[in-house]
Amino acid sequence: xxxxxxxxxxxxxxxxxxxxxxxxxxxxxxxxxxxxxxxxxxxxxxxxxxxxxxxxxxxxxxxxxxxxxxxxxxxxxxxxxxxxxxxxxxxxxxxxxxxxxxxxxxxxxxxxxxxxxxxxxxxxxxxxxxxxxxxxxxxxxxxx
Ligand code: HEC
Numbered sequence: 001x002x003x004x005x006x007x008x009x010x011x012x013x014x015x016x017x018x019x020x021x022x023x024x025x026x027x028x029x030x031x032x033x034x035x036x037x038x039x040x041x042x043x044x045x046x047x048x049x050x051x052x053x054x055x056x057x058x059x060x061x062x063x064x065x066x067x068x069x070x071x072x073x074x075x076x077x078x079x080x081x082x083x084x085x086x087x088x089x090x091x092x093x094x095x096x097x098x099x100x101x102x103x104x105x106x107x108x109x110x111x112x113x114x115x116x117x118x119x120x121x122x123x124x125x126x127x128x129x130x131x132x133x134x135x136x137x138x139x140x141x142x143x144x
Pocket of ligand 1: 012014016028031065067079120126141
């Protein structure tokens, strides 16, 4: 069995963003979080960091949250769109399953590609390949 800390700091590349004592680099990244119901831009969209910086490249970036006590802080994501810990972690690895049970509005259907394109390249280095590793990673998160 691979050590759970190695999954977080090694294969999972989680500490590329969730680093330091508080497990956050306090920087802004995009994991392509789907829109919630409220936002200050057109049609209730939330463009994230770019609402403030006005830079196109900052669109859909949000500050990395601390993971301390994370198993007790659901819902997840800045807008609470993820109901479960395994759901938000899986979304980092692969956003597709999230949409299986989601009732997408036409607006989201035609717009989500823009958000997906903002997804940080850092997420492409994650190397969690099986259920056992995924579950061990979740167990590690529950100890924080
Ligand atoms: C590219 C930087 C980055 C990497 C790498 C990353 N995360 Fe995240 N993570 C984020 C950001 C940014 C959010 C918040 C997204 C939002 O608010 O919509 C987040 C949210 C989370 C959350 C939800 C926390 C909350 O309170 O809402 C968990 C749990 C989490 N990440 C775990 C992980 C794990 C486990 C890994 C490794 C497999 C990982 N992250 C890798 C940037 C990253």
